[in-house]
């Protein structure tokens with residue numbers, strides 16, 4: 455019954471991994487998969503962000519909704535998000551924020567008592583769950599220089615007191631839930647130099663050609679004065695060298711093709727999840743999405759009945 | 771005030787089928803699948819996977835309108851297959867590809883963290 459498989463076996467090569475940054479090569483698949491992964495990393499991998507704020511006291515210069523909005527945008531560590539429930543389909547609670555399956559509670563209580571302006575920062579947010587806390591961007595900074603993300607500044611006598619509920623969400627709903635700072639991929643370029651034609655160029659012409667590229671893709675080999683490709687990935691598909699070759703009356707001197715099955719990904723996160731984890735989560739989310747679009751049994755059954763009719767139509 | 775809820779974009783409303791299927795009345799082995807609350811992410815990968823299938827004569831998708839949160843996927847196959855069979859096959863193949871991708875990524879990640 456099952457037909458032949460048309461499955462592909464993509465390959466990965468990792469170039470660089472940091473906490474919130476990574477670069478890797480994806481090969482032996484097409485741009486639809488690369489783009490689906492990119493889109494999902496940006497808009498559909500869940501994180502946790504503040505979604506509901508109850509303000510008790512706010513005598514700061516910023517109004518309640520302004521502060522609520524700022525709180526929402528603070529990245530929270532979200533390793534838990536994949537296994538958490540969305541509040542809207544949580545049946546264990548009534549959305550009061552006390553539920554361990556779908557929400558995390560935060561408190562913030564700050565009052566300025568001195569003449570010195572007081573910064574209220576993400577560090578003043580007290581979480582009910584030690585795994586869900588504002589992302590720490592200190593990275594080697596000492597405590598005095600690292601204050602976290604500033605929410606508002608208070609002068610003497612001003613006070614801010616509130617309770618906030620953080621929930622699981624996705625970037626498609628609101629960008630505050632997007633774990634991605636930037637996710638991009640580029641097609642790997644294949645650069646071919648026609649050596650015979652290149653030989654007919656003077657050294658000055660070669661230099662002109664090398665300089666025509668706005669990014670440093672080509673260079674002249676100091677040894678044998680030949681034009682070489684030093685960094686193919688620096689090429690931005692700007693066509694400048696091709697135009698230059700054309701203008702020199704040497705079309706075909708350089709040929710550049712984008713390989714259609716090789717991609718170089720750059721992933722940067724907000725710190726809510728690790729960059730490597732973001733890629734894995736994206737694959738998982740895509741798998742879940744595919745599973746959701748499988749045909750249901752009743753759809754197939756309904757068609758089987760229709761199939762009798764269809765057989766007549768086919769003249770069977 | 772009367773703005774629709776943001777989740778309208780990705781939550782299938784109650785009583786609505788995620789995927790519905792309609793045979794073409796004029797063309798043999800042709801059908802349209804309506805997939806609710808999905809966009810180019812799913813539409814494009816399924817279409818491209820269907821193009822790899824030799825029994826598929828036509829596969830295309832469209833997002834009819836940015837405010838209608840659904841895609842339409844049209845498939846026509848040879849008599850060796852059917853739109854439903856091709857659709858299922860495409861999803862299975864994509865699913866297996868992602869399993870492979872996940873293993874590859876995890877393997878390479880483990881290798882990278884060990885070496886550096």
Ligand SMILES: [Zn+2]
Nearest residue numbers: 544547553556
């Ligand atoms: Zn709950």
